[in-house]
Amino acid sequence: MANNNLMVGLEIGTSKICVVVGEGRTDGTLKILGVGQAPSRGVRKGEIVDFETAMKCVHEAVVDAEQKSDVMIRSVYVAVAGSHLQSFNNRGCVILPEDRDEIDEQDVEDVKINAREVSIPAQNAFLHSLIQHYHVDGQEGVLSPAGMFGQKLEADFHIIHGVRTRIQNTIRCVKELPLDVEDVVFSGLASAQVVLTQHQKDLGALVIDMGGGTTDYVLYADGAVRQSGCLAVGGDHITNDISMGLRIPMARAEKLKIEEGSCILGNCLPGEMILLKDDSGFAGKEIERETLNTIIYLRLREALELLKRRLDEETYLNYVGAGIFITGGCSLLNGIDHLASEIFELPAYLAHAQSTSGITSAVENPQFATVIGLVKFAQVMHSDRPPRGLGRIFGKLLGGMR
Ligand SMILES: Nc1ncnc2c1ncn2[C@@H]1O[C@H](COP(=O)(O)OP(=O)(O)OP(=O)(O)O)[C@@H](O)[C@H]1O
Numbered sequence: 512m513a514n515n516n517l518m519v520g521l522e523i524g525t526s527k528i529c530v531v532v533g534e535g536r537t538d539g540t541l542k543i544l545g546v547g548q549a550p551s552r553g554v555r556k557g558e559i560v561d562f563e564t565a566m567k568c569v570h571e572a573v574v575d576a577e578q579k580s581d582v583m584i585r586s587v588y589v590a591v592a593g594s595h596l597q598s599f600n601n602r603g604c605v606i607l608p609e610d611r612d613e614i615d616e617q618d619v620e621d622v623k624i625n626a627r628e629v630s631i632p633a634q635n636a637f638l639h640s641l642i643q644h645y646h647v648d649g650q651e652g653v654l655s656p657a658g659m660f661g662q663k664l665e666a667d668f669h670i671i672h673g674v675r676t677r678i679q680n681t682i683r684c685v686k687e688l689p690l691d692v693e694d695v696v697f698s699g700l701a702s703a704q705v706v707l708t709q710h711q712k713d714l715g716a717l718v719i720d721m722g723g724g725t726t727d728y729v730l731y732a733d734g735a736v737r738q739s740g741c742l743a744v745g746g747d748h749i750t751n752d753i754s755m756g757l758r759i760p761m762a763r764a765e766k767l768k769i770e771e772g773s774c775i776l777g778n779c780l781p782g783e784m785i786l787l788k789d790d791s792g793f794a795g796k797e798i799e800r801e802t803l804n805t806i807i808y809l810r811l812r813e814a815l816e817l818l819k820r821r822l823d824e825e826t827y828l829n830y831v832g833a834g835i836f837i838t839g840g841c842s843l844l845n846g847i848d849h850l851a852s853e854i855f856e857l858p859a860y861l862a863h864a865q866s867t868s869g870i871t872s873a874v875e876n877p878q879f880a881t882v883i884g885l886v887k888f889a890q891v892m893h894s895d896r897p898p899r900g901l902g903r904i905f906g907k908l909l910g911g912m913r
């Protein structure tokens with residue numbers, strides 16, 4: 512991996528482990544060179560619960576990505592998820608000494624540190640401090656204050672934090688392979704990097720990444736992240752409900768959900784049945800289509816309403832002008848955009864990674880939004896000047912692992 516333009520993202524998801532090798536082009540575009548995958552084991556609700564097993568799966572996915580891309584992988588950007596992640600908005604303030612009136616890079620760094628001077632639970636660590644807006648001597652909407660004249664620098668940040676040891680477990684799983692961890696990124700934030708355009712962020716947008724065990728969300732208003740988090744509910748819960756409700760094994764319930772499922776009710780003929788085939792291909796049990804769809808509808812509705820209640824704790828949903836963008840594996844569920852639109856009373860769209868080239872099947876698959884987003888994040892970090900709203904603060908977490 513001697514080429515500086517090569518970047519690798521790794522998501523240890525609940526359903527699949529995925530590694531993407533990308534190449535940053537000089538014109539700022541991103542090309543996907545290879546995608547490695549392995550089914551995920553030892554992961555629940557986005558977090559590692561069986562270290563050794565998860566590590567083997569990660570290794571498998573890395574080897575697969577190396578073979579597909581013909582690149583030797585030495586370091587990765589890793590996604591983190593889990594319902595322990597929390598976020599809040601806070602303002603930092605720095606007053607310049609009287610003998611100086613030009614704001615410098617150190618002041619910009621200090622205001623970020625100041626914004627983090629709030630008490631978070633003792634076991635937690637900061638994951639991201641995302642700039643929303645700077646204010647210089649009361650002037651609002653300053654994008655880049657370094658070099659400006661002023662006495663008082665203030666800045667509003669969106670801060671994401673989580674349980675240190677739970678984040679470090681993910682890092683350790685990768686480091687023992689051994690691979691270097693370049694940075695850790697909240698998976699929802701990674702997805703948003705490739706799902707949304709800057710224009711959509713400016714208009715206000717909500718990204719929902721619904722995977723197997725988690726639902727990550729990131730809400731942008733006026734170009735900046737205002738709310739974010741991770742709910743411990745995903746497609747596996749739907750599969751589980753189907754398995755219990757129809758008394759069929761989990762593997763068959765999963766297949767049924769993917770091949771026949773929908774969350775739109777009242778769309779099938781009265782008494783319309785689905786004939787389940789057993790593994791040898793012979794017809795077995797019959798189930799009513801509307802019953803299947805009702806199970807899916809109820810669980811999905813519950814998950815989306817839970818998210819809406821969480822977002823309604825603040826007022827930012829009122830500033831979502833572009834709409835809701837649903838990605839992750841569950842976005843493939845028939846009708847999910849209609850249901851989200853009805854619940855949130857906003858337009859809702861199905862989304863996958865944009866503005867990337869290379870392996871089309873990967874780019875267009877919403878299950879890869881997070882991992883492609885990681886590569887995009889890496890590309891932004893490699894560029895001379897990361898745009899407003901992204902910043903790395905990862906040193907301390909990684910440092911603890913060295
Ligand atoms: N065609 C489909 N229709 C409905 N659901 C689907 C389809 N394809 C995949 N899924 C569901 O998507 C989920 C997996 O999504 P994804 O790959 O985004 O999860 P993950 O990233 O591994 O998990 P997480 O991010 O929650 O830890 C599973 O619940 C799976 O059943």
Ligand SMILES: [Mg+2]
Nearest residue numbers: 524722839881
């Ligand atoms: Mg995921």
